Structures are given as structure tokens and as C-alpha cells.
Amino acid sequence: MTTSGSRKEQVRQFITEVLAKGRGTLAPTIADADNLIEGGIVDSLGITRLVDYLERTFSIKIPDEDIVPENFESITALERYLQSSRF
Amino acid sequence: MNSLKCNLKRILKAVGVGSVYYYFKEWVFLKKTAVVVQRDLSSVSPLEPALERAGVEIHRISPSGVDFQQGNSSGRVRYRSQERRDKALFYLRKGYRGVALVKEGEIHGDIWYWGHWDSHAHAVHPDLRWLSISCGSQDAYGFDLYICPDNRGKDWARLLQDAALRQMRDDGFRRALGYYWLNNLPALWVHRTLKWSEIQRVDLARFFFLRRSRVKPSSLASTAPEREAPRTMTG
Numbered sequence: 001m002t003t004s005g006s007r008k009e010q011v012r013q014f015i016t017e018v019l020a021k022g023r024g025t026l027a028p029t030i031a032d033a034d035n036l037i038e039g040g041i042v043d044s045l046g047i048t049r050l051v052d053y054l055e056r057t058f059s060i061k062i063p064d065e066d067i068v069p070e071n072f073e074s075i076t077a078l079e080r081y082l083q084s085s086r087f
Numbered sequence: 088m089n090s091l092k093c094n095l096k097r098i099l100k101a102v103g104v105g106s107v108y109y110y111f112k113e114w115v116f117l118k119k120t121a122v123v124v125q126r127d128l129s130s131v132s133p134l135e136p137a138l139e140r141a142g143v144e145i146h147r148i149s150p151s152g153v154d155f156q157q158g159n160s161s162g163r164v165r166y167r168s169q170e171r172r173d174k175a176l177f178y179l180r181k182g183y184r185g186v187a188l189v190k191e192g193e194i195h196g197d198i199w200y201w202g203h204w205d206s207h208a209h210a211v212h213p214d215l216r217w218l219s220i221s222c223g224s225q226d227a228y229g230f231d232l233y234i235c236p237d238n239r240g241k242d243w244a245r246l247l248q249d250a251a252l253r254q255m256r257d258d259g260f261r262r263a264l265g266y267y268w269l270n271n272l273p274a275l276w277v278h279r280t281l282k283w284s285e286i287q288r289v290d291l292a293r294f295f296f297l298r299r300s301r302v303k304p305s306s307l308a309s310t311a312p313e314r315e316a317p318r319t320m321t322g
Contacts, residue, residue, distance in 0.1 A: 067276065068279055
């Protein structure tokens with residue numbers, strides 16, 4: 001069972017070490033409220049890697065209608081989405 | 088005939104690099120779902136800061152602005168990809184308009200659109216028929232966004248599409264129409280982050296030039312803004 005706190009840190013680690021690596025658009029540590037879309041972290045390729053990572057890591061299936069900026073714009077938004085009763 | 092030549096070139100190229108399978112997947116399939124979308128052009132965002140950050144420029148594609156002969160004409164930009172250059176020539180002959188993303192004098196990506204800028208001279212874009220949509224006089228249909236493979240992952244697709252929306256607005260259009268394949272997650276993301284809204288979905292079966300499509304109501308269609316009654320077009 002993954003707790004909310006550890007899940008959030010797992011997601012943060014993936015975003016920092018895989019998606020944000022080498023972009024230099026945000027600070028090395030990504031804060032909960034940092035805008036990942038405006039920062040260029042979750043772009044068209046970033047969303048593909050992020051969805052793939054979330055589905056594999058947390059054994060979930062993210063439907064296409066959920067892939068909207070409101071759910072992926074920050075770590076806070078992602079955590080809120082993952083906490084939703086959908087899964 | 089030009090379309091046939093363009094496709095023949097692609098086939099020969101595919102044979103040459105051993106990617107026939109990928110080419111035919113594009114032309115022969117039982118079911119793919121296209122998501123038809125629209126965007127109100129009254130609210131496009133300023134682009135200059137993003138262009139500056141990316142170190143790129145946006146150019147309108149025209150026969151005089153692009154060096155199609157690959158010569159050394161000063162002041163003109165040139166295509167990096169010969170295939171895209173051929174396609175651009177084909178599109179320009181059809182009367183379509185294009186926007187290019189340029190870095191250091193080279194075109195790294197482009198996108199095209201069609202509209203009623205000259206109501207009697209240009210045929211309706213063929214996609215509109217199988218997508219079951221009609222364009223009014225204030226609508227532009229955007230299609231075929233391309234970014235060179237070595238520049239993907241830099242958020243340039245979003246930048247280019249945003250630039251095209253501004254160009255359409257500057258041309259006097261009030262609404263953009265387009266589509267993406269449902270299984271193309273990067274395209275889905277670009278459209279949703281740029282606030283396109285869904286109109287309908289179309290299931291398509293294709294065997295080369297034969298297409299059979301079926302329109303499905305969209306679960307997200309209720310979020311679409313009000314649209315003016317479109318003018319019915321004939322092809």
C-alpha cells in the first residue's frame with residue numbers, strides 16, 4: 001500500500017530526475033505548486049512518459065478524458081488526481 | 088497527380104529505409120478514432136516570450152519566403168527535410184497557408200491550414216468530408232503539424248500550433264477546427280493545453296484511398312463553446 005506522502009515523493013523524484021533533467025527551467029527541487037506545463041517539464045513528450053510511469057508504478061489505467069492540464073499542471077494537482085476515488 | 092507523386096516518393100523512401108510496415112499502418116487500418124476539435128480565436132495568448140525562450144522565430148510560408156531550390160538566396164529560409172519541402176510545395180499549389188518554426192535560417196517544423204480566403208479558387212480540404220465537419224466563412228481548418236525528429240521534446244509543437252492560431256486570427260478567422268488521433272497522446276496534450284475543445288469523435292477504417300467513417304457523439308462535447316451555424320460546403 002503506497003501512502004499519499006510517499007507516492008507524492010515518488011512522483012516528484014520521477015519528474016525531477018527524468019522529466020526535468022537538463023531543462024534548467026525550474027529549480028533543481030520542484031515544489032508542490034510549481035507549474036510543470038509553463039515550466040516546459042510536462043510537454044507533449046513529457047506527458048507520454050509521465051502517464052506511462054504513473055500507470056506502471058501505481059497499477060492504474062488513466063483514461064484519455066482525465067489527461068487534462070488541471071490534473072497534471074503541478075505535483076499538488078497530480079496528487080489530488082491520484083487521490084480521487086477513480087482508482 | 089501531385090498527391091500521387093508525393094505518396095509515391097514516400098513509399099520509395101519507406102522501402103529504402105525498411106519502414107514499409109509503419110507506412111502501411113498509416114494507410115491500412117480497421118479502426119482509428121479521430122477527435123475533432125475547435126478553438127475560439129478571440130483568446131490566443133501572446134507568443135513572443137515563449138519564442139524568445141526557445142530561441143526560434145515564426146515565419147509565414149510563402150513561395151518567395153522559402154528557398155525551395157536549396158540555393159543560397161540570402162534572407163530566405165530553407166527546409167531541413169526534403170520530404171517536408173516537397174510537401175510544402177504541394178500544399179502551396181493547393182492554396183493552403185503554412186506557418187514555419189525557424190531556427191538559424193532553417194525550418195525545423197511547420198503546420199498548415201485551409202480556409203475561405205478565396206472562396207472560388209480553392210477546393211475544400213478533403214479531410215472535412217470524412218471528419219463530417221463543415222467550415223463557415225470565419226473558420227480555418229488546421230492540419231499536418233510536423234516537428235523534425237531531433238527537435239521533439241522541446242515543447243515546439245505547442246509553440247508552432249499556438250503561432251498558427253495567431254496567424255489564423257490575423258487572417259480574419261474567428262474559429263479554428265482540427266483533429267488528432269485519440270491514440271496520439273502528444274497531440275492530445277498539445278490540443279488540450281492550448282484550450283481546444285472537443286466537438287465529436289470519428290471512427291475511421293481505411294484501405295489506401297478508401298475510407299469509411301462513423302461519427303460518434305463525444306463525451307466531452309458538452310464543454311465546447313457555442314459555434315455559429317456553419318455554411319454547408321460542397322466539394
